[in-house]
Amino acid sequence: MQRIFKALALAGWALTMAGCAQSMTGGEPSAAPAPAITLESAAPDSMRWLYGSGEAAGVSIQTWRMLADYAESVTRGPAPARSVAMGLPQNVADGVGTVSCRRADGTAKPLAIVFDVDETVILNEGYEYFLATGNTYSRETWEMWERIGAAQVSPVPGAVTGLRRLRAAGVTPVFNTNRQYSPEGAARAIAMAGLGEAVHRETLFLRGDDGTDSGDKDGRRALIAERYCVIALAGDNLGDFADIFNDDTRGVQARRTLAARGDYAQLWGQGWFAFPNPVYGDSITGTIGEVYPETHRWKPGTPRSDAPAIMNEGQ
Structure with a gap:
């Protein structure tokens, strides 16, 4: 998880201005105090959806079930020759490469799936409550x-059952997080959520473990792939799959197109598994003009036009 919070649209946080009546002395209108945030205040929409809705729970369970089914199918088939595609630019020119599933001596590496942590395997409900209450x-x-x-x-x-299924199938969960201050705290959070043990630099990698002070994860994925045959990746941000998606020169629609067309589109559900996170992260960037291209801006009176072609996945 990229621990960068975007501006939160928190209902009730904006100041409510007083009426325009002025005092007899001609003073400026005074501003009314912001309404107090209480447990009865509306939570931000994105937080309500992710942390409170049955729909979010259903999507997460669905994704975990698909991931576990996929992993079990891999273990029943021939041993993979190479890892799933991931951000290893030193291997291929396009920035999404693979690594051999065999060590230099020819022996097979153990199977693993690499997970982001925050909002992928655990929900940071305590900290999000802190933010929702006006902090x-x-x-x-x-x-x-x-x-x-x-x-x-x-x-x-879905995470508790999903990780149990993976371990039973002989697949090791490896956690690759942008947490950076406390390996012990990260391992404790994973354990207290009922998700099992995580050992720093063996099955738990934090920002900085690859020798760089960067939120990019390619370096850590390379370290993990030296030890494991990585059959799948899972996260809530495209950077959890390959750093090529984090190129700041790529606009909102270009980033979306990169993920939704061509070879990358074929990976979703076939080695790449995404979890929903509408609360923070790179997925919620974009101005109105960036999110809605000129060809898709409608208002009453807009001339009729032919429907645009649907996304041509895999082409």
Whole structure:
């Protein structure tokens, strides 16, 4: 998870201005205080959906079931020759390469699936409550959360059963997170959510473990692939699959097209598994003009036109 929070559209946070009547002395209109945020206040829409809705739970369970089914099918077939495609630009020119599933001595590497942590295997409900009640994200509060917040996380719906199925099939879950302040805190959060043991630099990799102070994950994926035959990747952000998607020069629609067409489109559900996160991250960037191309801007009176071609996945 890229721990960068975008502006949150929190209902009730905007100041409600007083009427335009002025005092007899001609003073400026005074501003009414912002309404207090209480447990009865409406939570932000994105938070309500991810942390409170049955729909979000259903989507997560569905994804976990698909992932476990996929992993079990791989274990029943011939041993994979190479890992799933992932961000290993040193291997191929297009930035999404694979690694041999055999060691230098010819022996097979153990099978693994690489997971993001936050909002992929655990839900940071305690910290999101802190934000929803009128506080703002800061490095200091997030560091404190990493260290001591394990008791206030929950497993993503479907994760407990999904990870149990993977381990029973002989597939090792490996966690690749952009948490950076406390390996012990990350392992504790995973364990307290009922998701089993995670060992730092064996089955748990944090930002900095590849020797760089970067939120990019390609370097850590390369380290993991040296030890394991990685048969799948799972996360809530495209950067959990390959850093090529994090190129800042690529606009919103170009990033979407890159993920939704051609070879990358073929990977979703076939080695790449995405979990929903409408609360924060690179997926919720974009102005109105960037999200809605000129050809898709409608208003009453817009001349009729032919329907645009559907996305041509895999072409």
